[in-house]
Amino acid sequence: MLSTNIKKELISIVGDRYYFDDQEALITHSYDATPMYQSMPDAVIFPGNVEEVSAVMKVCTKYRIPIVARGAGSNLSAGTVPVEGGLVMVMTRMSELEEIDEENLTATFQPGLITKKLHEEVEKRGLFYPPDPGSMVVSTLGGNIAECAGGLRGLKYGTTKDYIIGLEAVLPSGEILKTGGKLTKDVAGYDLTKLLVGSEGTLAMVTKATVKLLPLPEHKRVLLALFDDLYAAARTVSKIISAKIIPSSLEFLDNATIRVVEDYAKIGLPTDMAAVLLIEQDGPEVIVSRDMERIAEICREEKAAEVKLAQSEEEGVQLMTARRSALSALARLRPTTILEDATVPRAQIAPMVEQINKIAKKYGIQICTFGHAGDGNLHPTCMTDARDHEEIERVEKAFEEIFDAAIRLGGTITGEHGVGLAKAPYLEWKIGKTGIEVMKGIKRAFDPHGLMNPGKIFAKETRRRVVLDDVATH
Amino acid sequence: MMSQLTEKLKLTLDYDELTNCMRCGFCIPACPTYRETGLEAASPRGRIALMKAAVDGLMDPDEGKLRDQLNLCLGCRACEIACPSGVKYGHLLEQARDVLEEKVEYPWWIEKIRTLVFRYLFPSQRKLQLLGSLMAFYQRSGLAAAARKLGLLRFLPKQVRDMEAILPKATGKGVVEQLGTIIPAKGEKVATVALFRGCIMDVLFTETNKNTVRLLTEAGCEVIIPSDQNCCGALHAHSGQRNLAKELARKNVEVFYEAGVDYIVSNAGGCGAMLKEYDHLLKDEELGEKAKWFAERVKDISEILIDIAPLKIKGTMNRRVTYQDSCHLRNVMKVSSQPRKLLRQVDQLEYKELFEADRCCGSAGIYNIIQPEMSMSLLDHKMENVSKTKADVIVTANPGCLLQMKLGVHREGLSDQVETVHIVDLIAEAIELEKKMKEEGSGCGCEHHKKEDKSA
Ligand SMILES: Cc1cc2nc3c(=O)[nH]c(=O)nc-3n(C[C@H](O)[C@H](O)[C@H](O)COP(=O)(O)OP(=O)(O)OC[C@H]3O[C@@H](n4cnc5c(N)ncnc54)[C@H](O)[C@@H]3O)c2cc1C
Ligand code: SF4
Ligand code: SF4
Numbered sequence: 001m002l003s004t005n006i007k008k009e010l011i012s013i014v015g016d017r018y019y020f021d022d023q024e025a026l027i028t029h030s031y032d033a034t035p036m037y038q039s040m041p042d043a044v045i046f047p048g049n050v051e052e053v054s055a056v057m058k059v060c061t062k063y064r065i066p067i068v069a070r071g072a073g074s075n076l077s078a079g080t081v082p083v084e085g086g087l088v089m090v091m092t093r094m095s096e097l098e099e100i101d102e103e104n105l106t107a108t109f110q111p112g113l114i115t116k117k118l119h120e121e122v123e124k125r126g127l128f129y130p131p132d133p134g135s136m137v138v139s140t141l142g143g144n145i146a147e148c149a150g151g152l153r154g155l156k157y158g159t160t161k162d163y164i165i166g167l168e169a170v171l172p173s174g175e176i177l178k179t180g181g182k183l184t185k186d187v188a189g190y191d192l193t194k195l196l197v198g199s200e201g202t203l204a205m206v207t208k209a210t211v212k213l214l215p216l217p218e219h220k221r222v223l224l225a226l227f228d229d230l231y232a233a234a235r236t237v238s239k240i241i242s243a244k245i246i247p248s249s250l251e252f253l254d255n256a257t258i259r260v261v262e263d264y265a266k267i268g269l270p271t272d273m274a275a276v277l278l279i280e281q282d283g284p285e286v287i288v289s290r291d292m293e294r295i296a297e298i299c300r301e302e303k304a305a306e307v308k309l310a311q312s313e314e315e316g317v318q319l320m321t322a323r324r325s326a327l328s329a330l331a332r333l334r335p336t337t338i339l340e341d342a343t344v345p346r347a348q349i350a351p352m353v354e355q356i357n358k359i360a361k362k363y364g365i366q367i368c369t370f371g372h373a374g375d376g377n378l379h380p381t382c383m384t385d386a387r388d389h390e391e392i393e394r395v396e397k398a399f400e401e402i403f404d405a406a407i408r409l410g411g412t413i414t415g416e417h418g419v420g421l422a423k424a425p426y427l428e429w430k431i432g433k434t435g436i437e438v439m440k441g442i443k444r445a446f447d448p449h450g451l452m453n454p455g456k457i458f459a460k461e462t463r464r465r466v467v468l469d470d471v472a473t474h
Numbered sequence: 475m476m477s478q479l480t481e482k483l484k485l486t487l488d489y490d491e492l493t494n495c496m497r498c499g500f501c502i503p504a505c506p507t508y509r510e511t512g513l514e515a516a517s518p519r520g521r522i523a524l525m526k527a528a529v530d531g532l533m534d535p536d537e538g539k540l541r542d543q544l545n546l547c548l549g550c551r552a553c554e555i556a557c558p559s560g561v562k563y564g565h566l567l568e569q570a571r572d573v574l575e576e577k578v579e580y581p582w583w584i585e586k587i588r589t590l591v592f593r594y595l596f597p598s599q600r601k602l603q604l605l606g607s608l609m610a611f612y613q614r615s616g617l618a619a620a621a622r623k624l625g626l627l628r629f630l631p632k633q634v635r636d637m638e639a640i641l642p643k644a645t646g647k648g649v650v651e652q653l654g655t656i657i658p659a660k661g662e663k664v665a666t667v668a669l670f671r672g673c674i675m676d677v678l679f680t681e682t683n684k685n686t687v688r689l690l691t692e693a694g695c696e697v698i699i700p701s702d703q704n705c706c707g708a709l710h711a712h713s714g715q716r717n718l719a720k721e722l723a724r725k726n727v728e729v730f731y732e733a734g735v736d737y738i739v740s741n742a743g744g745c746g747a748m749l750k751e752y753d754h755l756l757k758d759e760e761l762g763e764k765a766k767w768f769a770e771r772v773k774d775i776s777e778i779l780i781d782i783a784p785l786k787i788k789g790t791m792n793r794r795v796t797y798q799d800s801c802h803l804r805n806v807m808k809v810s811s812q813p814r815k816l817l818r819q820v821d822q823l824e825y826k827e828l829f830e831a832d833r834c835c836g837s838a839g840i841y842n843i844i845q846p847e848m849s850m851s852l853l854d855h856k857m858e859n860v861s862k863t864k865a866d867v868i869v870t871a872n873p874g875c876l877l878q879m880k881l882g883v884h885r886e887g888l889s890d891q892v893e894t895v896h897i898v899d900l901i902a903e904a905i906e907l908e909k910k911m912k913e914e915g916s917g918c919g920c921e922h923h924k925k926e927d928k929s930a
Contacts, residue, residue, distance in 0.1 A: 022539060023533055023539055024520075024540070025514075027515075028514040028520040135498070138503055332494075
């Protein structure tokens with residue numbers, strides 16, 4: 001609980017309707033979508049504009065109160081869990097879509113805007129904002145920016161950082177920082193815009209953003225290919241790309257996932273297949289048709305057991321059901337679902353999936369893997385039960401080995417969910433001591449008192465690297 | 475030391491179900507109370523977290539905040555449809571309310587209404603009919619007009635006064651008294667169905683019950699109306715009176731099982747959803763198997779008329795119509811396309827989809843009386859969307875929603891322009907019109923009229 005004085009100061013900024021420190025508010029801001037993490041804040045505040053954000057930050061700096069930014073709390077790295085208490089600043093009141101500039105092809109909005117809303121609004125005007133995290137019905141753009149969220153279209157269109165071109169952010173001191181603008185080209189000094197994207201609320205509070213937009217692709221088509229050999233599926237992915245085709249989505253489901261999805265959704269997937277690829281292309285109709293034919297050909301060359309080309313957009317949507325039901329199906333299996341996002345160069349997908357399966361077997365746990373094959377971003381997902389402490393310990397060890405395997409294959413510990421709290425102990429494995437020191441230096445420049453989202457990204461202790469007895473060297 | 479309430483919650487709440495929530499937040503955009511308040515605690519994810527915190531001993535359930543949040547929940551169950559993990563939020567809500575209810579202190583008048591309604595009135599159809607007769611007398615004798623004139627009603631809370639103004643004409647004679655207990659099918663018999671007549675439904679909407687029978691027989695159903703049936707218990711279950719709900723359920727299961735029909739038909743989304751979950755409510759009881767038999771047979775009237783015994787006459791009606799979903803019909807019974815199909819079948823009827831028709835209108839049982847503020851702000855949004863459809867008829871499929879929409883129209887001062895009707899009554903009227911037109915002969919130009927209208 002904050003002292004009466006501080007509370008008064010904060011209430012005088014936002015009004016008593018937007019400051020809470022009762023039991024229910026604290027409990028409901030003690031968690032996010034990450035399983036097994038929970039910690040109470042001291043208070044929760046809902047600022048309504050940038051001036052209020054700035055004034056609140058000043059109070060926090062004066063009294064050295066930790067500040068945790070929160071959008072929808074849908075992140076999967078415990079990024080909004082207030083491990084050191086302090087103030088949770090919820091940005092959902094600031095959700096205005098300020099402008100869609102059809103001449104410059106940009107949109108400017110406040111951070112609390114729901115991702116899906118932006119999609120809908122720009123698409124009404126024949127424009128396109130590609131980043132589409134699976135959580136977009138609930139996630140906020142502020143959260144997307146802070147996590148540099150990716151999505152199904154990452155392969156062709158990139159992720160959030162490729163679209164943010166201007167930001168307004170408030171430093172812990174209360175000063176307002178403006179970066180970039182409606183410009184396509186801008187090399188005036190360090191790229192602070194890109195630095196803030198993916199900074200996980202540890203540097204500054206984002207209060208406004210400008211993104212670039214694209215014309216909405218005219219046409220879309222989907223193809224489903226089934227493989228009884230994991231390596232053939234992986235080779236298909238590489239072959240498609242080396243045939244100079246970049247599909248808008250290239251999704252992958254492994255055998256374990258296929259079985260669970262089929263069991264749940266009964267959509268006629270053969271459960272004896274090693275892998276399913278779901279491939280979508282968008283663009284002008286002739287090009288889409290040409291690409292899809294070539295892709296189907298490649299699938300057949302790689303001996304796909306079956307290749308299904310959707311004849312219409314509706315049929316495409318139906319095929320995509322498989323991918324969309326994956327999480328639902330998995331989540332219903334057991335009480336706790338741990339969704340990770342180990343990422344490898346796409347050529348390493350097959351060895352990575354084999355590693356994951358081997359590790360799961362070794363620890364006697366159930367892991368299904370699906371994900372964005374096109375960009376190597378895999379989601380090994382473990383179905384477990386948080387109440388079974390012995391099993392959870394095995395799960396943790398298994399994931400430790402999975403991260404290690406990903407790094408050995410030239411990959412990373414997280415492709416889109418961020419480091420947060422959950423993966424902080426592994427960050428040094430990926431970026432090394434020098435990397436950590438440079439990052440800490442940057443953090444000090446923005447946040448000298450360490451108030452912004454403390455405990456995130458930088459762990460007090462780094463895990464020792466596990467030594468795998470046998471790592472694939474394909 | 476653990477409080478008694480914590481202990482009770484621990485015993486009652488399904489901890490597996492609480493753990494099944496992976497806190498992804500997908501349910502949040504679907505929740506009307508979250509949209510109104512912007513508060514996580516007023517969202518499904520938040521409420522589940524609060525229940526879990528209470529069970530885990532992180533939160534003191536005696537403090538009242540948990541109960542406040544659960545009371546603010548409409549129980550519309552839109553969150554369940556959105557949830558990838560399949561969390562049965564409705565069951566958790568009922569279980570928690572059941573425990574918390576034991577210790578509540580309501581304002582005196584709510585307390586009075588509750589006792590009257592739950593323990594005395596609802597379980598007895600006879601008493602309800604008696605009340606119906608009294609109300610009919612009040613409404614028709616000029617007493618109502620006099621009471622209004624004399625300002626006697628001003629002693630009642632505003633929300634009750636508003637309700638008084640829009641209540642339909644009551645009657646003391648229900649559907650059985652008027653039609654008997656067995657009504658044969660017209661033409662070839664397709665199925666035998668039992669009508670669940672409802673409690674309030676049968677007193678305030680007897681005409682709708684009669685029309686339901688009429689549509690069913692028209693579609694080839696033999697209709698049986700077991701006269702010993704009673705209230706479904708939905709209001710009890712949603713207000714933390716689970717034991718009373720179970721009592722009512724047991725009786726209904728026995729009575730309908732006895733009747734041995736193909737389907738049990740409901741024309742009220744709220745009741746239908748309750749009936750459909752009897753197997754869950756009575757799962758640990760001897761009656762379990764029979765309850766399952768019962769639950770499997772429950773269908774909404776629109777499901778029967780579209781999927782099972784398609785209505786032969788489509789009807790005709792020259793109106794602009796929109797449809798408000800009943801949350802329980804949509805989210806629990808999973809019936810949303812059939813009512814729309816029924817409406818679209820009607821010749822000349824112009825159907826206009828209502829933006830956010832799937833959002834709760836704020837009626838939610840007796841929610842509009844206990845939580846007037848939230849209820850009315852939801853209704854205001856609803857009426858804004860309704861006015862955008864420019865419809866002159868609002869169709870619903872549940873008496874609670876029907877009254878709420880009437881209230882909305884009344885509050886906007888549009889009672890003269892916009893009509894609110896139960897879907898069954900609208901279809902029955904359309905059929906009546908069609909018949910009339912046919913009787914008047916084909917020379918009236920209506921065929922021509924129809925064609926013209928369709929091409930427009
Ligand atoms: C089922 C499911 C599917 C998902 N699918 C994807 C996916 O496909 N791709 C993907 O990338 N992610 C995915 N995620 C993860 C998550 O949805 C994203 O990380 C998302 O960007 C989080 O947005 P949010 O609004 O919920 O942010 P929050 O979870 O509230 O916050 C995330 C981080 O951003 C910070 N933050 C929030 N707002 C601001 C602000 N205004 N200024 C500064 N910092 C801020 C927070 O402090 C925190 O560190 C998924 C999550 C779930 C549960
Ligand atoms: S959608 Fe389901 S799993 Fe997700 S937070 Fe809501 S109840 Fe929990
Ligand atoms: S039942 Fe309705 S009001 Fe209650 S939490 Fe679910 S969506 Fe919200």
